[in-house]
Amino acid sequence: xxxxxxxxxxxxxxxxxxxxxxxxxxxxxxxxxxxxxxxxxxxxxxxxxxxxxxxxxxxxxxxxxxxxxxxxxxxxxxxxxxxxxxxxxxxxxxxxxxxxxxxxxxxxxxxxxxxxxxxxxxxxxxxxxxxxxxxxxxxxxxxxxxxxxxxxxxxxxxxxxxxxxxxxxxxxxxxxxxxxxxxxxxxxxxxxxxxxxxxxxxxxxxxxxxxxxxxxxxxxxxxxxxxxxxxxxxxxxxxxxxxxxxxxxxxxxxxxxxxxxxxxxxxxxxxxxxxxxxxxxxxxxxxxxxxxxxxx
Amino acid sequence: xxxxxxxxxxxxxxxxxxxxxxxxxxxxxxxxxxxxxxxxxxxxxxxxxxxxxxxxxxxxxxxxxxxxxxxxxxxxxxxxxxxxxxxxxxxxxxxxxxxxxxxxxxxxxxxxxxxxxxxxxxxxxxxxxxxxxxxxxxxxxxxxxxxxxxxxxxxxxxxxxxxxxxxxxxxxxxxxxxxxxxxxxxxxxxxxxxxxxxxxxxxxxxxxxxxxxxxxxxxxxxxxxxxxxxxxxxxxxxxxxxxxxxxxxxxxxxxxxxxxxxxxxxxxxxxxxxxxxxxxxxxxxxxxxxxxxxxx
Numbered sequence: 001x002x003x004x005x006x007x008x009x010x011x012x013x014x015x016x017x018x019x020x021x022x023x024x025x026x027x028x029x030x031x032x033x034x035x036x037x038x039x040x041x042x043x044x045x046x047x048x049x050x051x052x053x054x055x056x057x058x059x060x061x062x063x064x065x066x067x068x069x070x071x072x073x074x075x076x077x078x079x080x081x082x083x084x085x086x087x088x089x090x091x092x093x094x095x096x097x098x099x100x101x102x103x104x105x106x107x108x109x110x111x112x113x114x115x116x117x118x119x120x121x122x123x124x125x126x127x128x129x130x131x132x133x134x135x136x137x138x139x140x141x142x143x144x145x146x147x148x149x150x151x152x153x154x155x156x157x158x159x160x161x162x163x164x165x166x167x168x169x170x171x172x173x174x175x176x177x178x179x180x181x182x183x184x185x186x187x188x189x190x191x192x193x194x195x196x197x198x199x200x201x202x203x204x205x206x207x208x209x210x211x212x213x214x215x216x217x218x219x220x221x222x223x224x225x226x227x228x229x230x231x232x233x234x235x236x237x238x239x240x241x242x243x244x245x246x247x248x249x250x251x252x253x254x255x256x257x258x259x260x261x262x263x264x265x266x267x268x269x270x271x272x273x274x275x276x277x278x279x280x281x282x283x284x285x286x287x288x289x290x291x292x293x294x295x296x
Numbered sequence: 297x298x299x300x301x302x303x304x305x306x307x308x309x310x311x312x313x314x315x316x317x318x319x320x321x322x323x324x325x326x327x328x329x330x331x332x333x334x335x336x337x338x339x340x341x342x343x344x345x346x347x348x349x350x351x352x353x354x355x356x357x358x359x360x361x362x363x364x365x366x367x368x369x370x371x372x373x374x375x376x377x378x379x380x381x382x383x384x385x386x387x388x389x390x391x392x393x394x395x396x397x398x399x400x401x402x403x404x405x406x407x408x409x410x411x412x413x414x415x416x417x418x419x420x421x422x423x424x425x426x427x428x429x430x431x432x433x434x435x436x437x438x439x440x441x442x443x444x445x446x447x448x449x450x451x452x453x454x455x456x457x458x459x460x461x462x463x464x465x466x467x468x469x470x471x472x473x474x475x476x477x478x479x480x481x482x483x484x485x486x487x488x489x490x491x492x493x494x495x496x497x498x499x500x501x502x503x504x505x506x507x508x509x510x511x512x513x514x515x516x517x518x519x520x521x522x523x524x525x526x527x528x529x530x531x532x533x534x535x536x537x538x539x540x541x542x543x544x545x546x547x548x549x550x551x552x553x554x555x556x557x558x559x560x561x562x563x564x565x566x567x568x569x570x571x572x573x574x575x576x577x578x579x580x581x582x583x584x585x586x587x588x589x590x591x592x
Contacts, residue, residue, distance in 0.1 A: 061551070076551050123442045137517065140438040146419045146518030148552050155512040156545060158454045171549040216451040216512055220431065222442030249452060253467040255357070255372050256444050 003289065004046050004054035004097075005281035008087070009104060010079060011131065013038055015045045018282040022115035024275060034081040043094050053292070055100035055285030057107025057277055058087065064102055064145050072101055098292040100284025104128075104277055106143045106150070108229065108270070109136030111280030116271030118225040125223045126276070127152075128230035129210065133177040139221060153177040155216060160208045162201075180209040182232055198237045207238055211245030214267065218246070218254060229270045236269075243267050299585065300342050300350035300393075301577035304383070305400060306375060307427065309334060311341045314578040318411035320571060330377040339390050349588070351396035351581030353403025353573055354383065360398055360441050368397055394588040396580030400424075400573055402439045402446070404525065404566070405432030407576030412567030414521040421519045422572070423448075424526035425506065429473040435517060449473040451512060456504045458497075459484075476505040478528055494533045503534050507541030510563065514542070514550060525566045532565075539563050
């Protein structure tokens, strides 16, 4: 029997089934519309799949604390229909199997730790830089939840000396997301990222902001691997720029050869490529199944 | 029988014994000199104490990964005699009991989670702001180690608009420690912190930097409690300034009533007061004892 996986993104949903080895055996994708359009498609996909468990990595903010009444809800999103929406509850009423439930970026971090770039490690951070910026945190062998869940895309930034752009985050203006997500690039340069040449100064500036937040995260959490995914990170010229800026920022302070001598293996693209999110949801489903088995 | 506790600070060592309830039954303190002077005093103190286990919270950087050859060492400190020094090994040769070993700030975070301000929670951050700035990270019921260990005192900061001070960190100049530790206050204002009036503008600026790093840490890790200790935090007028600045920085983005409605209970002084570090070392010792018992 298979495990179900749902990557519930703000732009599109991906549903799939996979196995214990992290292999996706089938998948479909459709745009994220109003939940009354979207959830029936999810339910229909899994209707005849006979899955043992389902894992969901969802856009947020979501409630991932089982001790709260709104556990399983998408909470304060402005996305029409999704605010205060009981996504997990709706699906649980349809399928009486164990469910795993976490943020999309925590799921991706978990997938990468299980089968990807952080395999065998007990900590990693997964950044997605795209329409927004999100950060999944995996630490000491556990996904970090805490009070709400990590929201590391909104950390405050120090301004690049050549940057006069005010930022696009409606909450913070010039936080990381406000300065470095896709919409910020487009607003600052008048073009989408993929329309800018690879040697445009936009990329050094982009790397500056991303590297700054990574530096802070290295200092605070000391992760064993930093994984950078999302649409903006398809610009592969960013990786060497980010690595260089991180080393400059740290200035030798964190004296680990993993960082100082092997930065190319420390700050990396997802080992699972575009499947990091869906594989992560699969991993959440597997864990939910195994917890139920061990509780029997 | 009792548990031994060692708070190995850069300025002074505190050794004590305590019990399962977190009560310290006896303690002594002496200045941190060359290890050849200091360690014999530690050994002498515990010689006749018949402890079941010993926990150590140490100044750093230290090696806390058991899979490394230098596990138990103080590593790259410039402090004379302590660089690349096998503190844990020396003590293990004297006392054949289980040892707990972590950073001073992780120990304090652990003590606060067990008996202090974060009791019953599964996550907290412990900041010490004094001669330096350190951050202990407790997350999902575990102390965070990762690649090296947290070094959150060195996160980069955004400049206060009225601040032209260049910072005193030898690695980063104007990182958090460079801008907000005791020596930075003294260098910027020409007076020690305790010599400045409580309504001096120094405190608003100090709160600005501390709040900024706390905001980043809330966004990245979503801790359930933030505990602020250390000499500089004896200036209690800082707490309301920091809380206000954190709320302004977040601007409602993390919508949890724990933060938005109860910030006075969210950002707090240590519940264990000045004993947070020693109680934390005691907690490390207890955990080491219990691990050994469960392994038998």
